[in-house]
Amino acid sequence: MPFLLLVVLIVSACGNKETTNANNTSKSEAETVTYQSETGPIEVPAAPQRIVALTNGPNVLALGGNIVGIDQWTNMNPLFQEKLKGDEVVSEEDLEKIIELEPDLIIAGSHMKNLDKLNEIAPTVVYTWGKLDYLTQQIEIGKLLNKEKKAIEWVTDFKARAETAGEAIRAKIGNDATVSVIESGDKEFYVFGNNYARGTEILYQAMKLKMPEKVKELALESGVYTFSSEVLPEFAGDYIIFSKNPDGDNSFLETATWKNIPAVKNGRVIEINTKASTYSDPITLEYLLKIFEKSLLDN
Incomplete structure:
Protein backbone atom coordinates (compact mmCIF):
# COMPACT_ATOMS: atom_id res chain seq x y z
CA MET A 1 0.00 0.00 0.00
CA PRO A 2 1.42 3.41 -0.95
CA PHE A 3 2.66 5.38 2.06
CA LEU A 4 0.52 8.45 1.28
CA LEU A 5 -2.65 6.33 1.13
CA LEU A 6 -1.74 4.70 4.45
CA VAL A 7 -1.36 8.11 6.10
CA VAL A 8 -4.73 9.22 4.73
CA LEU A 9 -6.42 6.10 6.11
CA ILE A 10 -4.85 6.56 9.55
CA VAL A 11 -5.83 10.23 9.75
CA SER A 12 -9.33 9.36 8.59
CA ALA A 13 -9.65 6.65 11.23
CA CYS A 14 -8.44 9.00 13.99
CA GLY A 15 -10.89 11.65 12.84
CA ASN A 16 -13.74 9.15 12.95
CA LYS A 17 -12.70 8.08 16.46
CA GLU A 18 -12.61 11.70 17.69
CA THR A 19 -16.02 12.35 16.15
CA THR A 20 -17.39 9.22 17.82
CA ASN A 21 -15.94 10.24 21.20
CA ALA A 22 -17.34 13.75 20.83
CA ASN A 23 -20.76 12.34 19.97
CA ASN A 24 -20.62 9.98 22.94
CA THR A 25 -19.64 12.82 25.29
CA SER A 26 -22.40 15.01 23.95
CA LYS A 27 -24.88 12.18 24.31
CA SER A 28 -23.71 11.45 27.87
CA GLU A 29 -24.08 15.09 28.88
CA LYS A 147 -24.57 9.75 43.36
CA GLU A 148 -26.92 7.88 45.65
CA LYS A 149 -24.41 5.13 46.46
CA LYS A 150 -21.83 7.66 47.64
CA ALA A 151 -24.44 9.45 49.76
CA ILE A 152 -25.67 6.24 51.39
CA GLU A 153 -22.12 5.11 52.17
CA TRP A 154 -21.43 8.40 53.94
CA VAL A 155 -24.69 8.27 55.90
CA THR A 156 -24.02 4.71 57.09
CA ASP A 157 -20.46 5.52 58.10
CA PHE A 158 -21.31 8.81 59.81
CA LYS A 159 -24.14 7.31 61.85
CA ALA A 160 -21.86 4.54 63.09
CA ARG A 161 -19.08 6.94 64.05
CA ALA A 162 -21.39 9.44 65.74
CA GLU A 163 -23.18 6.71 67.71
CA THR A 164 -19.86 5.24 68.85
CA ALA A 165 -18.69 8.67 69.93
CA GLY A 166 -21.97 9.15 71.79
CA GLU A 167 -21.46 5.95 73.75
CA ALA A 168 -17.98 7.05 74.79
CA ILE A 169 -19.20 10.53 75.75
CA ARG A 170 -22.10 9.22 77.83
CA ALA A 171 -19.71 6.89 79.61
CA LYS A 172 -17.48 9.87 80.37
CA ILE A 173 -20.01 12.54 81.41
CA GLY A 174 -22.78 10.24 82.69
CA ASN A 175 -26.01 9.07 81.12
CA ASP A 176 -28.04 11.69 82.96
CA ALA A 177 -25.83 14.67 82.10
CA THR A 178 -27.67 17.29 80.06
CA VAL A 179 -26.46 19.35 77.12
CA SER A 180 -28.07 22.54 75.84
CA VAL A 181 -27.32 24.35 72.59
CA ILE A 182 -27.62 28.10 73.04
CA GLU A 183 -27.03 30.96 70.62
CA SER A 184 -26.91 34.71 71.22
CA GLY A 185 -28.73 37.19 69.00
CA ASP A 186 -28.67 40.99 68.99
CA LYS A 187 -31.05 41.37 71.93
CA GLU A 188 -32.18 37.83 72.65
CA PHE A 189 -31.04 34.24 73.02
CA TYR A 190 -32.06 31.02 71.31
CA VAL A 191 -32.09 27.46 72.55
CA PHE A 192 -32.50 24.58 70.11
CA GLY A 193 -34.27 21.25 69.90
CA ASN A 194 -32.90 18.18 68.14
CA ASN A 195 -33.15 19.18 64.46
CA TYR A 196 -32.14 22.81 64.03
CA ALA A 197 -28.49 22.54 62.90
CA ARG A 198 -25.78 23.87 65.28
CA GLY A 199 -24.90 20.20 65.75
CA THR A 200 -28.22 19.39 67.42
CA GLU A 201 -28.79 16.38 65.16
CA ILE A 202 -25.45 14.93 66.23
CA LEU A 203 -25.84 15.58 69.95
CA TYR A 204 -29.43 14.53 70.44
CA GLN A 205 -30.26 12.15 67.58
CA ALA A 206 -26.99 10.33 66.88
CA MET A 207 -25.21 10.59 70.24
CA LYS A 208 -28.45 10.35 72.26
CA LEU A 209 -27.37 12.98 74.78
CA LYS A 210 -30.05 14.50 77.01
CA MET A 211 -31.41 18.03 76.88
CA PRO A 212 -32.66 19.86 80.00
CA GLU A 213 -36.35 19.40 80.71
CA LYS A 214 -37.16 23.06 80.08
CA VAL A 215 -35.45 22.88 76.68
CA LYS A 216 -37.38 19.71 75.87
CA GLU A 217 -40.62 21.38 76.90
CA LEU A 218 -40.15 24.60 74.89
CA ALA A 219 -37.81 23.81 72.00
CA LEU A 220 -38.14 20.14 71.06
CA GLU A 221 -41.34 20.45 69.07
CA SER A 222 -40.78 23.91 67.61
CA GLY A 223 -37.07 23.40 66.95
CA VAL A 224 -36.05 26.70 68.53
CA TYR A 225 -37.18 28.88 71.44
CA THR A 226 -36.36 32.56 71.98
CA PHE A 227 -35.76 34.00 75.44
CA SER A 228 -34.17 36.95 77.25
CA SER A 229 -30.86 37.05 79.10
CA GLU A 230 -32.56 37.16 82.52
CA VAL A 231 -33.71 33.55 82.24
CA LEU A 232 -30.53 32.24 80.61
CA PRO A 233 -29.61 30.00 83.58
CA GLU A 234 -32.96 28.18 83.29
CA PHE A 235 -31.99 26.78 79.87
CA ALA A 236 -28.41 25.84 80.70
CA GLY A 237 -27.56 22.16 80.82
CA ASP A 238 -24.67 20.51 82.62
CA TYR A 239 -22.80 21.25 79.41
CA ILE A 240 -23.45 24.18 77.07
CA ILE A 241 -22.74 24.23 73.37
CA PHE A 242 -22.52 27.96 72.79
CA SER A 243 -23.09 29.06 69.18
CA LYS A 244 -21.14 32.32 69.08
CA ASN A 245 -21.27 34.88 66.31
CA PRO A 246 -17.74 36.32 66.15
CA ASP A 247 -19.14 39.58 64.75
CA GLY A 248 -21.94 39.92 67.28
CA ASP A 249 -22.21 41.62 70.66
CA ASN A 250 -20.93 39.06 73.14
CA SER A 251 -20.53 41.43 76.09
CA PHE A 252 -22.99 39.31 78.10
CA LEU A 253 -20.14 36.81 78.56
CA GLU A 254 -18.75 39.24 81.14
CA THR A 255 -21.98 39.46 83.15
CA ALA A 256 -22.63 37.79 86.48
CA THR A 257 -25.69 36.05 85.00
CA TRP A 258 -23.47 34.14 82.60
CA LYS A 259 -20.48 33.62 84.88
CA ASN A 260 -22.60 32.15 87.68
CA ILE A 261 -24.10 29.38 85.53
CA PRO A 262 -22.68 26.06 86.87
CA ALA A 263 -21.60 24.88 83.40
CA VAL A 264 -19.63 28.11 82.96
CA LYS A 265 -18.07 27.86 86.43
CA ASN A 266 -17.07 24.25 85.76
CA GLY A 267 -15.50 24.99 82.38
CA ARG A 268 -18.14 23.00 80.52
CA VAL A 269 -18.88 25.45 77.73
CA ILE A 270 -17.98 24.46 74.17
CA GLU A 271 -17.94 27.31 71.68
CA ILE A 272 -18.81 26.81 68.04
CA ASN A 273 -18.81 29.43 65.29
CA THR A 274 -22.40 30.35 64.43
CA LYS A 275 -21.42 31.19 60.85
CA ALA A 276 -20.03 27.69 60.33
CA SER A 277 -22.79 25.80 62.13
CA THR A 278 -26.13 26.71 60.55
CA TYR A 279 -26.34 23.75 58.15
CA SER A 280 -26.70 19.99 58.60
CA ASP A 281 -24.77 18.76 55.56
CA PRO A 282 -21.86 16.29 55.66
CA ILE A 283 -19.14 18.97 55.60
CA THR A 284 -20.66 20.81 58.57
CA LEU A 285 -21.48 17.62 60.45
CA GLU A 286 -17.94 16.26 60.13
CA TYR A 287 -16.57 19.61 61.33
CA LEU A 288 -18.84 19.66 64.40
CA LEU A 289 -18.41 15.97 65.21
CA LYS A 290 -14.67 16.52 65.66
CA ILE A 291 -15.29 19.48 67.96
CA PHE A 292 -17.82 17.61 70.10
CA GLU A 293 -15.70 14.47 70.38
CA LYS A 294 -12.57 16.33 71.41
CA SER A 295 -14.29 18.77 73.78
CA LEU A 296 -16.62 16.38 75.55
CA LEU A 297 -14.15 13.53 75.86
CA ASP A 298 -11.25 15.73 76.98
CA ASN A 299 -13.33 17.79 79.42
Whole structure:
Protein backbone atom coordinates (compact mmCIF):
# COMPACT_ATOMS: atom_id res chain seq x y z
CA MET A 1 0.00 0.00 0.00
CA PRO A 2 1.42 3.41 -0.95
CA PHE A 3 2.66 5.38 2.06
CA LEU A 4 0.52 8.45 1.28
CA LEU A 5 -2.65 6.33 1.13
CA LEU A 6 -1.74 4.70 4.45
CA VAL A 7 -1.36 8.11 6.10
CA VAL A 8 -4.73 9.22 4.73
CA LEU A 9 -6.42 6.10 6.11
CA ILE A 10 -4.85 6.56 9.55
CA VAL A 11 -5.83 10.23 9.75
CA SER A 12 -9.33 9.36 8.59
CA ALA A 13 -9.65 6.65 11.23
CA CYS A 14 -8.44 9.00 13.99
CA GLY A 15 -10.89 11.65 12.84
CA ASN A 16 -13.74 9.15 12.95
CA LYS A 17 -12.70 8.08 16.46
CA GLU A 18 -12.61 11.70 17.69
CA THR A 19 -16.02 12.35 16.15
CA THR A 20 -17.39 9.22 17.82
CA ASN A 21 -15.94 10.24 21.20
CA ALA A 22 -17.34 13.75 20.83
CA ASN A 23 -20.76 12.34 19.97
CA ASN A 24 -20.62 9.98 22.94
CA THR A 25 -19.64 12.82 25.29
CA SER A 26 -22.40 15.01 23.95
CA LYS A 27 -24.88 12.18 24.31
CA SER A 28 -23.71 11.45 27.87
CA GLU A 29 -24.08 15.09 28.88
CA ALA A 30 -27.50 15.26 27.25
CA GLU A 31 -28.85 12.10 28.91
CA THR A 32 -31.63 12.62 31.43
CA VAL A 33 -33.16 10.59 34.21
CA THR A 34 -36.47 10.90 36.02
CA TYR A 35 -36.10 12.15 39.57
CA GLN A 36 -39.05 11.65 41.91
CA SER A 37 -39.22 15.05 43.56
CA GLU A 38 -41.66 16.14 46.26
CA THR A 39 -43.68 17.92 43.55
CA GLY A 40 -43.72 14.91 41.21
CA PRO A 41 -41.43 13.31 38.61
CA ILE A 42 -39.06 15.63 36.77
CA GLU A 43 -36.52 15.04 34.00
CA VAL A 44 -33.05 16.09 35.14
CA PRO A 45 -29.56 15.62 33.67
CA ALA A 46 -28.04 12.24 34.46
CA ALA A 47 -24.76 14.01 35.17
CA PRO A 48 -25.44 17.72 35.82
CA GLN A 49 -22.46 19.92 34.97
CA ARG A 50 -23.68 23.42 35.93
CA ILE A 51 -25.77 23.58 39.09
CA VAL A 52 -27.42 26.67 40.54
CA ALA A 53 -28.06 25.85 44.20
CA LEU A 54 -30.44 28.38 45.74
CA THR A 55 -30.72 25.92 48.61
CA ASN A 56 -28.89 22.74 49.71
CA GLY A 57 -25.62 23.96 48.24
CA PRO A 58 -23.55 22.37 51.05
CA ASN A 59 -25.14 18.96 50.33
CA VAL A 60 -24.18 19.33 46.67
CA LEU A 61 -20.61 20.35 47.56
CA ALA A 62 -20.25 17.29 49.81
CA LEU A 63 -20.95 15.08 46.78
CA GLY A 64 -18.57 16.95 44.50
CA GLY A 65 -21.29 18.61 42.43
CA ASN A 66 -20.19 21.51 40.22
CA ILE A 67 -21.94 24.66 41.45
CA VAL A 68 -21.94 27.79 39.29
CA GLY A 69 -24.51 29.80 41.28
CA ILE A 70 -25.03 29.85 45.05
CA ASP A 71 -27.18 31.62 47.66
CA GLN A 72 -25.62 34.39 49.74
CA TRP A 73 -25.84 32.57 53.09
CA THR A 74 -23.90 29.53 51.92
CA ASN A 75 -21.38 31.79 50.24
CA MET A 76 -20.78 33.61 53.56
CA ASN A 77 -20.13 30.37 55.46
CA PRO A 78 -16.40 29.98 56.23
CA LEU A 79 -16.56 26.21 55.65
CA PHE A 80 -17.54 26.67 51.99
CA GLN A 81 -15.92 29.90 50.83
CA GLU A 82 -12.85 28.25 49.32
CA LYS A 83 -14.94 25.68 47.45
CA LEU A 84 -17.26 28.40 46.11
CA LYS A 85 -14.57 30.83 45.02
CA GLY A 86 -15.52 32.35 41.67
CA ASP A 87 -19.15 31.22 41.82
CA GLU A 88 -21.92 33.76 41.26
CA VAL A 89 -24.08 34.70 44.24
CA VAL A 90 -27.74 34.63 43.17
CA SER A 91 -31.28 34.46 44.51
CA GLU A 92 -34.55 33.41 42.91
CA GLU A 93 -35.04 37.06 41.97
CA ASP A 94 -31.90 37.15 39.77
CA LEU A 95 -33.41 35.50 36.70
CA GLU A 96 -31.16 37.25 34.17
CA LYS A 97 -28.03 36.37 36.13
CA ILE A 98 -29.13 32.74 36.34
CA ILE A 99 -29.81 32.62 32.58
CA GLU A 100 -26.28 33.88 31.96
CA LEU A 101 -24.89 31.05 34.07
CA GLU A 102 -26.45 28.52 31.66
CA PRO A 103 -27.36 25.99 34.37
CA ASP A 104 -28.51 22.50 33.51
CA LEU A 105 -30.03 22.01 36.99
CA ILE A 106 -31.49 24.37 39.59
CA ILE A 107 -32.17 23.44 43.22
CA ALA A 108 -34.59 25.71 45.08
CA GLY A 109 -36.73 25.91 48.21
CA SER A 110 -40.44 25.29 47.87
CA HIS A 111 -41.10 28.67 49.53
CA MET A 112 -39.19 30.62 46.89
CA LYS A 113 -40.61 32.93 44.24
CA ASN A 114 -40.38 32.49 40.47
CA LEU A 115 -40.26 28.68 40.54
CA ASP A 116 -42.11 28.44 37.21
CA LYS A 117 -39.73 30.91 35.59
CA LEU A 118 -36.72 29.08 37.01
CA ASN A 119 -38.06 25.84 35.56
CA GLU A 120 -38.10 27.48 32.14
CA ILE A 121 -34.38 28.17 32.47
CA ALA A 122 -33.43 24.64 33.61
CA PRO A 123 -35.05 21.68 35.39
CA THR A 124 -35.81 22.99 38.88
CA VAL A 125 -36.08 20.62 41.83
CA VAL A 126 -37.53 22.02 45.04
CA TYR A 127 -37.23 20.89 48.64
CA THR A 128 -39.25 21.98 51.66
CA TRP A 129 -36.99 22.82 54.59
CA GLY A 130 -37.42 20.34 57.42
CA LYS A 131 -39.57 17.90 55.45
CA LEU A 132 -36.73 15.36 55.36
CA ASP A 133 -34.41 14.55 58.23
CA TYR A 134 -30.79 15.58 57.85
CA LEU A 135 -29.52 12.20 56.64
CA THR A 136 -32.40 11.47 54.27
CA GLN A 137 -31.87 14.92 52.73
CA GLN A 138 -28.31 13.99 51.80
CA ILE A 139 -29.47 10.74 50.23
CA GLU A 140 -32.07 12.66 48.20
CA ILE A 141 -29.41 15.02 46.88
CA GLY A 142 -27.39 11.91 46.05
CA LYS A 143 -30.30 10.54 44.03
CA LEU A 144 -30.69 13.87 42.25
CA LEU A 145 -27.00 14.01 41.25
CA ASN A 146 -26.86 10.32 40.36
CA LYS A 147 -24.57 9.75 43.36
CA GLU A 148 -26.92 7.88 45.65
CA LYS A 149 -24.41 5.13 46.46
CA LYS A 150 -21.83 7.66 47.64
CA ALA A 151 -24.44 9.45 49.76
CA ILE A 152 -25.67 6.24 51.39
CA GLU A 153 -22.12 5.11 52.17
CA TRP A 154 -21.43 8.40 53.94
CA VAL A 155 -24.69 8.27 55.90
CA THR A 156 -24.02 4.71 57.09
CA ASP A 157 -20.46 5.52 58.10
CA PHE A 158 -21.31 8.81 59.81
CA LYS A 159 -24.14 7.31 61.85
CA ALA A 160 -21.86 4.54 63.09
CA ARG A 161 -19.08 6.94 64.05
CA ALA A 162 -21.39 9.44 65.74
CA GLU A 163 -23.18 6.71 67.71
CA THR A 164 -19.86 5.24 68.85
CA ALA A 165 -18.69 8.67 69.93
CA GLY A 166 -21.97 9.15 71.79
CA GLU A 167 -21.46 5.95 73.75
CA ALA A 168 -17.98 7.05 74.79
CA ILE A 169 -19.20 10.53 75.75
CA ARG A 170 -22.10 9.22 77.83
CA ALA A 171 -19.71 6.89 79.61
CA LYS A 172 -17.48 9.87 80.37
CA ILE A 173 -20.01 12.54 81.41
CA GLY A 174 -22.78 10.24 82.69
CA ASN A 175 -26.01 9.07 81.12
CA ASP A 176 -28.04 11.69 82.96
CA ALA A 177 -25.83 14.67 82.10
CA THR A 178 -27.67 17.29 80.06
CA VAL A 179 -26.46 19.35 77.12
CA SER A 180 -28.07 22.54 75.84
CA VAL A 181 -27.32 24.35 72.59
CA ILE A 182 -27.62 28.10 73.04
CA GLU A 183 -27.03 30.96 70.62
CA SER A 184 -26.91 34.71 71.22
CA GLY A 185 -28.73 37.19 69.00
CA ASP A 186 -28.67 40.99 68.99
CA LYS A 187 -31.05 41.37 71.93
CA GLU A 188 -32.18 37.83 72.65
CA PHE A 189 -31.04 34.24 73.02
CA TYR A 190 -32.06 31.02 71.31
CA VAL A 191 -32.09 27.46 72.55
CA PHE A 192 -32.50 24.58 70.11
CA GLY A 193 -34.27 21.25 69.90
CA ASN A 194 -32.90 18.18 68.14
CA ASN A 195 -33.15 19.18 64.46
CA TYR A 196 -32.14 22.81 64.03
CA ALA A 197 -28.49 22.54 62.90
CA ARG A 198 -25.78 23.87 65.28
CA GLY A 199 -24.90 20.20 65.75
CA THR A 200 -28.22 19.39 67.42
CA GLU A 201 -28.79 16.38 65.16
CA ILE A 202 -25.45 14.93 66.23
CA LEU A 203 -25.84 15.58 69.95
CA TYR A 204 -29.43 14.53 70.44
CA GLN A 205 -30.26 12.15 67.58
CA ALA A 206 -26.99 10.33 66.88
CA MET A 207 -25.21 10.59 70.24
CA LYS A 208 -28.45 10.35 72.26
CA LEU A 209 -27.37 12.98 74.78
CA LYS A 210 -30.05 14.50 77.01
CA MET A 211 -31.41 18.03 76.88
CA PRO A 212 -32.66 19.86 80.00
CA GLU A 213 -36.35 19.40 80.71
CA LYS A 214 -37.16 23.06 80.08
CA VAL A 215 -35.45 22.88 76.68
CA LYS A 216 -37.38 19.71 75.87
CA GLU A 217 -40.62 21.38 76.90
CA LEU A 218 -40.15 24.60 74.89
CA ALA A 219 -37.81 23.81 72.00
CA LEU A 220 -38.14 20.14 71.06
CA GLU A 221 -41.34 20.45 69.07
CA SER A 222 -40.78 23.91 67.61
CA GLY A 223 -37.07 23.40 66.95
CA VAL A 224 -36.05 26.70 68.53
CA TYR A 225 -37.18 28.88 71.44
CA THR A 226 -36.36 32.56 71.98
CA PHE A 227 -35.76 34.00 75.44
CA SER A 228 -34.17 36.95 77.25
CA SER A 229 -30.86 37.05 79.10
CA GLU A 230 -32.56 37.16 82.52
CA VAL A 231 -33.71 33.55 82.24
CA LEU A 232 -30.53 32.24 80.61
CA PRO A 233 -29.61 30.00 83.58
CA GLU A 234 -32.96 28.18 83.29
CA PHE A 235 -31.99 26.78 79.87
CA ALA A 236 -28.41 25.84 80.70
CA GLY A 237 -27.56 22.16 80.82
CA ASP A 238 -24.67 20.51 82.62
CA TYR A 239 -22.80 21.25 79.41
CA ILE A 240 -23.45 24.18 77.07
CA ILE A 241 -22.74 24.23 73.37
CA PHE A 242 -22.52 27.96 72.79
CA SER A 243 -23.09 29.06 69.18
CA LYS A 244 -21.14 32.32 69.08
CA ASN A 245 -21.27 34.88 66.31
CA PRO A 246 -17.74 36.32 66.15
CA ASP A 247 -19.14 39.58 64.75
CA GLY A 248 -21.94 39.92 67.28
CA ASP A 249 -22.21 41.62 70.66
CA ASN A 250 -20.93 39.06 73.14
CA SER A 251 -20.53 41.43 76.09
CA PHE A 252 -22.99 39.31 78.10
CA LEU A 253 -20.14 36.81 78.56
CA GLU A 254 -18.75 39.24 81.14
CA THR A 255 -21.98 39.46 83.15
CA ALA A 256 -22.63 37.79 86.48
CA THR A 257 -25.69 36.05 85.00
CA TRP A 258 -23.47 34.14 82.60
CA LYS A 259 -20.48 33.62 84.88
CA ASN A 260 -22.60 32.15 87.68
CA ILE A 261 -24.10 29.38 85.53
CA PRO A 262 -22.68 26.06 86.87
CA ALA A 263 -21.60 24.88 83.40
CA VAL A 264 -19.63 28.11 82.96
CA LYS A 265 -18.07 27.86 86.43
CA ASN A 266 -17.07 24.25 85.76
CA GLY A 267 -15.50 24.99 82.38
CA ARG A 268 -18.14 23.00 80.52
CA VAL A 269 -18.88 25.45 77.73
CA ILE A 270 -17.98 24.46 74.17
CA GLU A 271 -17.94 27.31 71.68
CA ILE A 272 -18.81 26.81 68.04
CA ASN A 273 -18.81 29.43 65.29
CA THR A 274 -22.40 30.35 64.43
CA LYS A 275 -21.42 31.19 60.85
CA ALA A 276 -20.03 27.69 60.33
CA SER A 277 -22.79 25.80 62.13
CA THR A 278 -26.13 26.71 60.55
CA TYR A 279 -26.34 23.75 58.15
CA SER A 280 -26.70 19.99 58.60
CA ASP A 281 -24.77 18.76 55.56
CA PRO A 282 -21.86 16.29 55.66
CA ILE A 283 -19.14 18.97 55.60
CA THR A 284 -20.66 20.81 58.57
CA LEU A 285 -21.48 17.62 60.45
CA GLU A 286 -17.94 16.26 60.13
CA TYR A 287 -16.57 19.61 61.33
CA LEU A 288 -18.84 19.66 64.40
CA LEU A 289 -18.41 15.97 65.21
CA LYS A 290 -14.67 16.52 65.66
CA ILE A 291 -15.29 19.48 67.96
CA PHE A 292 -17.82 17.61 70.10
CA GLU A 293 -15.70 14.47 70.38
CA LYS A 294 -12.57 16.33 71.41
CA SER A 295 -14.29 18.77 73.78
CA LEU A 296 -16.62 16.38 75.55
CA LEU A 297 -14.15 13.53 75.86
CA ASP A 298 -11.25 15.73 76.98
CA ASN A 299 -13.33 17.79 79.42
